Amino acid sequence: MSTAIVGVTGVVGQEMLSLLEDSPLGEEPPRLVASPRSAGQQFRWRDESLTVEALDSDIDLSGIDVALFAAGGSISKEWAPRFVAEGVTVVDNSSAFRLADGVPLVVPEVNGEVIPKGPAIIANPNCSTIILLMALKPIWQLGPKRLIVDTYQAVSGAGIAGLEALEREASGGEFRQGEPFPFPIHGNLFPAIGEADEEGVTVEERKMLDECRKILSSKDLIVQGTCVRVPVARCHSLAATLLFGDEDVNRLSMAAEALKAAPGVVFHDGAEAPPTPGPLSGAHPVSVGRLRAPFADSLQMWIVGDQVLKGAALNTVQIAESWSRLS
Numbered sequence: 063m064s065t066a067i068v069g070v071t072g073v074v075g076q077e078m079l080s081l082l083e084d085s086p087l088g089e090e091p092p093r094l095v096a097s098p099r100s101a102g103q104q105f106r107w108r109d110e111s112l113t114v115e116a117l118d119s120d121i122d123l124s125g126i127d128v129a130l131f132a133a134g135g136s137i138s139k140e141w142a143p144r145f146v147a148e149g150v151t152v153v154d155n156s157s158a159f160r161l162a163d164g165v166p167l168v169v170p171e172v173n174g175e176v177i178p179k180g181p182a183i184i185a186n187p188n189c190s191t192i193i194l195l196m197a198l199k200p201i202w203q204l205g206p207k208r209l210i211v212d213t214y215q216a217v218s219g220a221g222i223a224g225l226e227a228l229e230r231e232a233s234g235g236e237f238r239q240g241e242p243f244p245f246p247i248h249g250n251l252f253p254a255i256g257e258a259d260e261e262g263v264t265v266e267e268r269k270m271l272d273e274c275r276k277i278l279s280s281k282d283l284i285v286q287g288t289c290v291r292v293p294v295a296r297c298h299s300l301a302a303t304l305l306f307g308d309e310d311v312n313r314l315s316m317a318a319e320a321l322k323a324a325p326g327v328v329f330h331d332g333a334e335a336p337p338t339p340g341p342l343s344g345a346h347p348v349s350v351g352r353l354r355a356p357f358a359d360s361l362q363m364w365i366v367g368d369q370v371l372k373g374a375a376l377n378t379v380q381i382a383e384s385w386s387r388l389s
């Protein structure tokens with residue numbers, strides 16, 4: 063199986079490169095691709111030095127089976143169909159194809175059965191959506207009708223530029239408007255990620271609603287909340303309230319048992335300290351804590367996941383591994 067990483071110089075692309083070292087997809091060294099600015103740059107992979115190729119009209123796609131895209135929506139829109147036309151399956155991290163008809167939107171632990179055989183575009187969901195669904199899927203059979211989810215999203219969710227902004231401001235440097243944030247982030251937070259629509263709902267908040275509905279095949283599910291950018295380098299945290307519409311005093315214990323048994327989830331019971339983003343940077347599983355039911359018609363929980371890994375690179379590699387087992 064031969065792979066390529068498009069956007070290898072970025073926050074997500076670098077994690078993909080590292081994950082492929084220990085993946086069954088790493089039988090052959092991956093092809094490294096980024097913008098023409100990065101052509102010729104070298105990265106270590108196992109004991110080899112690999113050279114970055116430019117994504118331009120001269121690129122030779124022959125021999126590539128699956129390409130992991132992490133270069134932003136406009137690159138995906140332009141290039142993913144061209145890769146597929148050359149017989150390459152694309153697993154795409156951007157939002158470009160997530161809601162497109164016929165494009166599977168996949169979290170392997172949640173709906174891995176929709177992964178197709180053969181060349182296709184497969185979309186990786188939004189990072190907060192993946193982290194939420196890892197905690198929601200184990201208790202989905204309990205029948206929540208409405209979710210209220212507030213997110214506390216790390217600056218690396220905005221890529222290298224987001225990390226640089228926090229580091230620059232924290233070391234006394236100036237705030238630079240729009241690079242990438244429209245507000246200072248050090249010692250601050252901002253309760254809106256992306257533009258707001260006419261209802262005041264931001265792009266990031268809308269993604270959670272639309273993507274949860276698609277992945278869970280649940281058109282009536284309501285997901286609402288506030289997505290907040292916080293001055294944390296890495297790992298998104300989510301405060302989720304699940305509303306069921308009826309009272310059940312047994313729901314709390316059933317949810318705890320399901321979360322304890324869930325693959326890819328670490329459950330912190332009430333006696334343990336809740337998970338926090340700092341120590342979980344680099345962790346593969348999603349952590350869930352503070353599960354509680356102060357009212358018998360609802361459950362509340364706190365969820366933390368490394369959005370660069372399970373929210374992006376790791377989920378993408380897992381999709382590609384599942385796809386390769388079918389093909």
Ligand SMILES: NC(=O)c1ccc[n+]([C@@H]2O[C@H](COP(=O)([O-])OP(=O)(O)OC[C@H]3O[C@@H](n4cnc5c(N)ncnc54)[C@H](OP(=O)(O)O)[C@@H]3O)[C@@H](O)[C@H]2O)c1
Nearest residue numbers: 069071072073074096097100132133134156219221222374
């Ligand atoms: N960061 C996260 O937590 C996260 C989570 C989920 C999804 N995502 C998605 O993953 C994608 C990458 O995000 P990121 O955070 O890794 O961004 P990033 O750190 O800013 O990296 C962007 C990458 O895109 C490449 N690129 C830019 N213009 C290009 C072009 N014209 N041709 C080819 N490559 C080009 C860059 O290459 P150069 O270095 O050559 O410019 C770089 O490798 C985005 O779609 C993002 O929405 C990110």
